Amino acid sequence: MIENRFIPRILILVAGNNGTIGRCSWNLYRAFMNRDDVDVICVGIHRFDGGLKGFDSCEFFSDKYGKQENSITKQVKWLKGIKESYCPDMTISTLYSTNLLNALSGGQDYKVGIFHAPHKQGRSLGLVKYAFSLLQYWFIFPKLDFCSCVSKEAEEDLKSIKTIDRSKIGTIYNVHQVDEILKKADIPLQEEVLPSPYIIYCGRLDANKAPIRAINALSKIKSQLSLVFVGKGDEPFVSELKKQVDDLGMTSRVFFLGEKSNPYPYIKAAKALISCSYSESLPGVIIEALALGVPVVSTNSSRGIWEILLADESYNISLADSYQTKWGVITSNHAFKDKSKEEQDVINLAHGIEQVLTYSRIPESEFLSKVEANTITMQFLSLINHEK
Missing domain, CATH: 3.40.50.2000 (Glycogen Phosphorylase B;)
Incomplete structure (x- = not known):
């Protein structure tokens, strides 16, 4: 008798196809693609000219960047449609802006948001933008099932937000090939x-x-x-x-x-x-x-x-x-x-x-062993395995 093996479906949500975070996102996506025990797809918000070639086959919300394309309501609706079609077991969003969409999109998937920096760094954006970001930390990001920080400093900083369950915050480093x-x-x-x-x-x-x-x-x-x-x-x-x-x-x-x-x-x-x-x-x-x-x-x-x-x-x-x-x-x-x-x-x-x-x-x-592809993907997979 052949035993049916559980193959988790992983959806990775990226902000764009370029820049430092884009490269980190691509490394994570590729690390999952190289595993034969997962099914993974990647989608993104903005596709920029000259972006990383690895994202060429991925679906993007928009090939432009403007006020119309920045509509959070439209982006959330778009993401909900993808989740309904793909039925992911876990959705990993790789940047602050996509963490917001992940938290608002609903669904039965296990939602993981990646946080790259202490939220206090947002003070450099000005008082109004920083205050708006704090509202998201207080009232929206607690909807995530897990907040994955890329450094212990970011983890400790996020744990200062009283509305987020500290047991749902931890450090998982970025993948480096x-x-x-x-x-x-x-x-x-x-x-x-x-x-x-x-x-x-x-x-x-x-x-x-x-x-x-x-x-x-x-x-x-x-x-x-x-x-x-x-x-x-x-x-x-x-x-x-x-x-x-x-x-x-x-x-x-x-x-x-x-x-x-x-x-x-x-x-x-x-x-x-x-x-x-x-x-x-x-x-x-x-x-x-x-x-x-x-x-x-x-x-x-x-x-x-x-x-x-x-x-x-x-x-x-x-x-x-x-x-x-x-x-x-x-x-x-x-x-x-x-x-x-x-x-x-x-x-x-x-x-x-x-x-x-x-x-x-x-x-x-x-x-270097802490940022190896297998180490990082296993840490993410352990989150949903723990839930089973």
């Missing part, structure tokens, strides 16, 4: 002859990521070290960065390469990766650098940095100077709350760069 990262990193560079040695900044160029701190820190280091930027940003902001480089007389040491579809060879060839943000959650680029054996220097922009560098037990929100681990250096970030401390943060960042340059090949990090 380490084998693929290693494979892509071995593709030879063709279009640039890079300076040597150099440190690399890889990510969006914007005010919160604070790439100007990397430039100012480098200016305090008297060596042949160069700085390479891989990433894009709004033209006025990038122009200001380039002007600062000119003003400091550092045009021969700072290079802007723009966005790269495969940044890993550039990271692998670097002496270190630098992250100089004011506020982060669990920066994926730092995990990717560790996978490539590249040490990191990072401002103290979140507890997630300490998680990745396996120093969570030593977490110090008020770090005065720097803290060294086997995989990199964390430096102060007082300017996040007190702009008068910016100069001291930059000095400490420069010192952190000098410290990380003394590192040779770093040891393989145990953290």
